[in-house]
Amino acid sequence: MLTDLSATLFRVGCALLLAFIAGCSSTPDTPYTLYQNEHQPTVIIWENSNSHSNNEATLQLVVQAGSLQERDDQLGYAHFVEHMIFRGTENYPRAEMRERLRELNVDIGHHSNAYVTFDHTAYWLDLNSIEPERLETGIEMLSEWAYRVSFDPDDVESERAVVLEEWRLTEPEAERASQQVFADFYAGSRHQERHPIGTEDSIRKATPEGLREFYDTWYRPDNMAVIVTGDVDRDQVKALVDQHFPPQPVAADAPVPQQWDINPGAMDPRPAFTDPYITDGFADMRFFQEAPMPTTAQEVVDRVQEELALDVLIDRLDRRVTETRGSVAWFNWYREFSSPNVRVLDLEVSLTEDDFELGLGLLEEERQRLLAEGIRQRELDDWRRRRLEQERSEQDSAGHLAGIALDHYLYGWPMLSQAQWVALLEEAAPTWTTESVTAALAEAMSVEPQVRIIHPYRMTPPATETIDGWLASAAWVPDETDRLGNGAEQVADWTLDPAYAGSIVRERDLEHEVTEWTLSNGMTVWYRHAAANPGEVSFQLVGLGGFNRLPEAEVVTGRLTVEAMTASGLRNLDGPELRQWLQRESITLDLGMDFFDRFAYGNAPAERLGLALNLLHIGLTEGRVDPDTAEHQRAQGLSYLQQLDNHPHRPWMDLLHEQLHRQEPAQRMLTPAEVEGASTEAMRAFYDRHIAGAQNYTLAIAGDVDRDTVRQHVLAAVATLPPTEAPLGATRQLPVPTESGQWHVAGSGERHASILLRYAIPKAEHADLDRTAMLYMEHWLDEVLMDEIRTASGLAYSVQGDTEGYSRYHDDYVLWVHLGTDPERVEEAIERVEATLARAATVDLAQERVDRWQQRMENDRRRQRGSADWTVGRLAYAQLFERAPTVGLDGRYANVEAAVLPELLSLFLNDSAVRSEFVWLP
Incomplete structure (x- = not known):
C-alpha cells in the first residue's frame, strides 16, 4: 500500500494548509464545488460525465499526515495506521469490513487501496457504477476510516506480520544502490530518517495504544478532505457527506502539520553508487531550485514552455544515439517538486556500457547548443501543434479529476478541467516564441547542476575531477552538417503507387455495430465507431503465427530483424527522423512479433487515418534494415550479455529458460554468437518472407471516424497490399514443463x-x-x-x-x-x-458471490467499451483466442454456475x- 520506491524518492513533502473559511466556493467557471465548514472535513465535489467517463465515480479520503508527522518513537506509524484501516472499524470489525467492501463490489487493490507518502495519506474507492446505494456505502466507508478504526490488539498483531512482509519487499539491504540513492537525496533533511515504511525495529515495537494515539492526533476533520469526482449529483453527494461526516470537536491545541523541505546543499554534488546487481550505467544532471509549487493557472501554463524546450533537447539527443554504437540506450528528462519549495529538473542518460564520458558529454554538448543557439522555429511549430492536438483529444475521467483535487487540497494546485486547460493552452501557445522558450529553459538551468552516476559493479567510479573534466570538454560546435535535422524540413513522401489493385469482395454488418470487410488479398478488416477520445482513431494488425511458425534456427534472425527494422526508418527518413516526424504528426506506428503472432499497432488523429494507413502499407512493403542501426542494436545486445556473465541473477534466469521455457529460442537469452551471426542480408530476407505483404493479417480499426471514410482508406492502403504466399503450416506450441x-x-x-x-x-x-x-x-x-x-x-x-x-x-x-x-x-x-x-x-x-464478480467484471468492461484501443484489441485478436470478433463488445460475460x-x-x-x-x- 506504499507508493513504490521511485515515486517515494521524489514525492513532494509536507502539505500546504488551506485557509479555513466557512461556506462553499463555486462559480460558473469552476466545474467543482469546494466546501469548508467548521468541524467537518474539506469537501470537494467535481461532477463529470463524457463519452470517455460516465457511470463512474472516485471517492477519496485525504489526511495531512505522513511519515514527516511521526515522532522519533513513531517511525512507520502513518503506514501502519493505513494498514489498520482495512482491518476493521467499530461498526465493521475484522472480516465484516472486507465483506462490506465486497458487497460494494470493490476489489481491494484494484478498485480500493491506500498509500502513504512523506506528507499525507490517501484512501480511495473507484466505483465502476454509481447506483445510489453504492455511492452511499462508499462515503460511509470513508467516514469509518476517518473516525472509527478499532485497533484491536489481535488485529494489530496479525497486521504486524503483513507490514513486516511489505517492509521485506520494499526495503533491500543497505548496500543496495536504491538505498544509497535514498540516503543521498534526502541527506540533511527530516525525510532521511522518515522513510514511510518505517524500520523493522519500529514495526515490531508498535503497540495498539501508540497507533491509536497517532490516529487520534492527525485523523480529525480540520486535517482531512473528502473528494468525490465523476458522474455524480453534487447535492446528493453533499447530503451524504453531511450525513456520514457530522461535525466533530477539535482540540484547541491540535497540532498543525509542519512543512519540511529537502536540502540539496547537503547532497553530494558528484555521487556515484553501485551494488553487485547493477548491470547498466545511468547518469543524470540535476538542477535544484528553490521555487514554490504553482497555485495559479497562469503559473502552470508558463511551465509548458520549459517542457517544450526539454522535449526538443531529447529529440536532438535521440538523433545521436546510433552514433554511440550501442553505448547509449536512451536519454530522458523529468521535472518534479521534491518538496513544497524545492524543484528538481533532471536530464538522464542510460548506458549499456561504462562510457559515462560519452553519455554525459553528449548530454552536456546538446544542452549547451540549445541554450546558445536556441530552438528552431520549426521545432516550436511542430511541438505546439502536436501538444494542442493531443490535449484536444483528451477527456476528463473521475480518477484524473480526483488527483487534481487532491493536489489542490494539499498544495494549492489549480483545479482545471481538461476543457479549461485546453482553452488556456490555445490562448497561450500562439504567444510563445523561440526566444521565450529558450529563455524558459535557461532559467530552469540557471544553477550549477549536480551529476549523479549509478555504475556497473565491476567499474571503478570516476572521481569528481574526472566528471568535471568531461563536462568542461563537452563544448558544442555549430551543426554545419545539420545532423540534428534542424535546418530545412525533411520532406517525407508517403503517397502510394501500389502494383496490386485490391478490392473489397464482401461487406457485412455484424452485431454491436461492427462492419466487416473481406479483401481480395485475403485480409479481413473490422471497423467500429468509438468516441472515448474525440478526434482520434486506433488500429491493430494481427497475423496468426509468430516465432512459433519458424524453424528454430530462423527464430534468432527474426528476433534481431524486428528489433533492427523498427528502428531503421522508412523511405528517405532514418530511424530518428521517422520517430520525430511521427511525433510531429501525432501518429503512432509500432510493428512487432512475438511467439504467437506478428502485429502492428497504430494511433492517429482521425483526419490523418489515411496517412497512418499509408505508413502501415509502406512498412509492410518497403521495410528496411539499416546496417548502422543493426550494428548499434547488435552492440547493445552483446554488451547486455557481457554484463550478465557471472551476475548474481544469472542462475535464476538460466533456471527459467531451462525448466519453464524449455530453451525455446523465442524466449531464452540469445548467445553472443547468435547476436553476432545475423547479417543484414538475412534480416532483409526474413522481412520479405514473414512480414511483408498481406500475409494472413487481419486489421481492426476503431475511433472517432465514420465508416465511409474508413472504407475509403482501407481500399486505398490495405486492400492494395500484395497477396503473400504464407501458409501457416505447422506451428510449435508454447513450450511448458511436462513433468512436475x-x-x-x-x-x-x-x-x-x-x-x-x-x-x-x-x-x-x-x-x-x-x-x-x-x-x-x-x-x-x-x-x-x-x-x-x-x-x-x-x-x-x-x-x-x-x-x-x-x-x-x-x-x-x-x-x-x-x-x-x-x-x-x-x-x-x-x-x-x-x-x-x-x-x-x-x-x-454461494451463487451470490459469483454473480457479484460477474457484475464487477461487466462494469469494468463497460467502462472500456468506448475506448478505441480496447475495441481494436478485442477485434484483432479474436482469431488468436478462438472466438468470434464481436464477443464481449456488449460488455457482458457469460453466466457461470457457482x-x-x-x-x-x-x-x-x-x-x-x-x-x-x-x-x-x-
Whole structure:
C-alpha cells in the first residue's frame, strides 16, 4: 500500500494548509464545488460525465499526515495506521469490513487501496457504477476510516506480520544502490530518517495504544478532505457527506502539520553508487531550485514552455544515439517538486556500457547548443501543434479529476478541467516564441547542476575531477552538417503507387455495430465507431503465427530483424527522423512479433487515418534494415550479455529458460554468437518472407471516424497490399514443463523469497472446459488467498492467482500463484497456499458471490467499451483466442454456475496435473 520506491524518492513533502473559511466556493467557471465548514472535513465535489467517463465515480479520503508527522518513537506509524484501516472499524470489525467492501463490489487493490507518502495519506474507492446505494456505502466507508478504526490488539498483531512482509519487499539491504540513492537525496533533511515504511525495529515495537494515539492526533476533520469526482449529483453527494461526516470537536491545541523541505546543499554534488546487481550505467544532471509549487493557472501554463524546450533537447539527443554504437540506450528528462519549495529538473542518460564520458558529454554538448543557439522555429511549430492536438483529444475521467483535487487540497494546485486547460493552452501557445522558450529553459538551468552516476559493479567510479573534466570538454560546435535535422524540413513522401489493385469482395454488418470487410488479398478488416477520445482513431494488425511458425534456427534472425527494422526508418527518413516526424504528426506506428503472432499497432488523429494507413502499407512493403542501426542494436545486445556473465541473477534466469521455457529460442537469452551471426542480408530476407505483404493479417480499426471514410482508406492502403504466399503450416506450441518438479535458486539479493507455483492441465483432456469460468476463478482465488495467506497468517504482503492458456497455441490451461515471503517461511507459505486451495476446492460456493464478480467484471468492461484501443484489441485478436470478433463488445460475460468453480479448481489440484514450484531466495 506504499507508493513504490521511485515515486517515494521524489514525492513532494509536507502539505500546504488551506485557509479555513466557512461556506462553499463555486462559480460558473469552476466545474467543482469546494466546501469548508467548521468541524467537518474539506469537501470537494467535481461532477463529470463524457463519452470517455460516465457511470463512474472516485471517492477519496485525504489526511495531512505522513511519515514527516511521526515522532522519533513513531517511525512507520502513518503506514501502519493505513494498514489498520482495512482491518476493521467499530461498526465493521475484522472480516465484516472486507465483506462490506465486497458487497460494494470493490476489489481491494484494484478498485480500493491506500498509500502513504512523506506528507499525507490517501484512501480511495473507484466505483465502476454509481447506483445510489453504492455511492452511499462508499462515503460511509470513508467516514469509518476517518473516525472509527478499532485497533484491536489481535488485529494489530496479525497486521504486524503483513507490514513486516511489505517492509521485506520494499526495503533491500543497505548496500543496495536504491538505498544509497535514498540516503543521498534526502541527506540533511527530516525525510532521511522518515522513510514511510518505517524500520523493522519500529514495526515490531508498535503497540495498539501508540497507533491509536497517532490516529487520534492527525485523523480529525480540520486535517482531512473528502473528494468525490465523476458522474455524480453534487447535492446528493453533499447530503451524504453531511450525513456520514457530522461535525466533530477539535482540540484547541491540535497540532498543525509542519512543512519540511529537502536540502540539496547537503547532497553530494558528484555521487556515484553501485551494488553487485547493477548491470547498466545511468547518469543524470540535476538542477535544484528553490521555487514554490504553482497555485495559479497562469503559473502552470508558463511551465509548458520549459517542457517544450526539454522535449526538443531529447529529440536532438535521440538523433545521436546510433552514433554511440550501442553505448547509449536512451536519454530522458523529468521535472518534479521534491518538496513544497524545492524543484528538481533532471536530464538522464542510460548506458549499456561504462562510457559515462560519452553519455554525459553528449548530454552536456546538446544542452549547451540549445541554450546558445536556441530552438528552431520549426521545432516550436511542430511541438505546439502536436501538444494542442493531443490535449484536444483528451477527456476528463473521475480518477484524473480526483488527483487534481487532491493536489489542490494539499498544495494549492489549480483545479482545471481538461476543457479549461485546453482553452488556456490555445490562448497561450500562439504567444510563445523561440526566444521565450529558450529563455524558459535557461532559467530552469540557471544553477550549477549536480551529476549523479549509478555504475556497473565491476567499474571503478570516476572521481569528481574526472566528471568535471568531461563536462568542461563537452563544448558544442555549430551543426554545419545539420545532423540534428534542424535546418530545412525533411520532406517525407508517403503517397502510394501500389502494383496490386485490391478490392473489397464482401461487406457485412455484424452485431454491436461492427462492419466487416473481406479483401481480395485475403485480409479481413473490422471497423467500429468509438468516441472515448474525440478526434482520434486506433488500429491493430494481427497475423496468426509468430516465432512459433519458424524453424528454430530462423527464430534468432527474426528476433534481431524486428528489433533492427523498427528502428531503421522508412523511405528517405532514418530511424530518428521517422520517430520525430511521427511525433510531429501525432501518429503512432509500432510493428512487432512475438511467439504467437506478428502485429502492428497504430494511433492517429482521425483526419490523418489515411496517412497512418499509408505508413502501415509502406512498412509492410518497403521495410528496411539499416546496417548502422543493426550494428548499434547488435552492440547493445552483446554488451547486455557481457554484463550478465557471472551476475548474481544469472542462475535464476538460466533456471527459467531451462525448466519453464524449455530453451525455446523465442524466449531464452540469445548467445553472443547468435547476436553476432545475423547479417543484414538475412534480416532483409526474413522481412520479405514473414512480414511483408498481406500475409494472413487481419486489421481492426476503431475511433472517432465514420465508416465511409474508413472504407475509403482501407481500399486505398490495405486492400492494395500484395497477396503473400504464407501458409501457416505447422506451428510449435508454447513450450511448458511436462513433468512436475521443484527448483529453488539463491541470489536475488532481496530480503524476501519469491514463490511461483504453476499448476497445468492439458487442453486435449479438457476440451469442454469453460474459459469464462477460469476468469471468475481468478477473482475467487484472489479473495480466498488474500484472506488466508495475507490477512489470517501474515505470510505475505500480497498473493495472487492468475490463469493462462487461452490462445490456440497453448497446449495447457495453467493456474499460477505468486507471492513473496520471509525466506525462513518458504515451506510454511507453500503448504498454506496448497491447503487453502484444497479447502476451496471442496466448498459450497454461494451463487451470490459469483454473480457479484460477474457484475464487477461487466462494469469494468463497460467502462472500456468506448475506448478505441480496447475495441481494436478485442477485434484483432479474436482469431488468436478462438472466438468470434464481436464477443464481449456488449460488455457482458457469460453466466457461470457457482458449483463449476470448485470443480474447475480441483482439476488443477489433481495428481495428474503438472505442478512446478519455482523459489528465488536471497
